[in-house]
Amino acid sequence: LPLTPLVASQLSTYKYSIPYEDRVFLWKNKYKVVYRVLNENKNNRPCLFIHGFGANRLHFRDNLPVVAEHGYSVYALDLIGFGDSDKVSPDEIVYSLDMWKDLAVDFTKEMDRMNGFRDSWVLLGNSIGSLICLMAAKELKDLTASASDGPVPKVDAIVMYNCAGGLTSFRYSELPWYVGALLFVVKGLVFN
DSSP states (O other), X not given: OOOOHHHXXXXXXXXXXXXXXXXXXXXXXXXXXEEEEESOOTTSEEEEEEOOTTOOGGGGTTTHHHHHHTTEEEEEEOOTTSTTSOOOOTTTSOOSHHHHHHHHHHHHHHHHHHHOOOSOEEEEEETHHXXXXXXXXXXXXXXXXXXXXXXXXXXXXXXXXXXXXXXXXXXXXXXXXXXXXHHHHHHHHHHO
């Protein structure tokens, strides 16, 4: 899989201690999502790394081989709009945490289908990737994997690096002065 110049430049000095492969997941039979995989084996516990805003799968390039060397099947996505994945027109797709959460959920389900994983997933995210991990875990909470000793939760661990606080906040400076002042007073009365 050819790399974009930006992604290739991030790899120029790094040497992996364990073999990896970059692959394409065709999401919704339409959108190209590039991902990196290391140590894929149905008997390994699967881990999914999700990067933050403005990054790509190589954000975790130092972490991926270390986790793989400890016996995990390791995956790292380029979210839609980032890295080598498709940059889809906003007229065609709504860029949102929900959209990326759906991508993560569909990806884990497809990897389970392809590999027959028997263990729970570990989701690891940085910044908005952490929020996506939380949202995906909530979506997957009622599903189970079929471990040898019985059913286990589909996701039973989340690791968050520098977790974002949400994308629905605003700045008082962006509001008209009277709305900002009124909101400040109301929040002070309600929450104090």
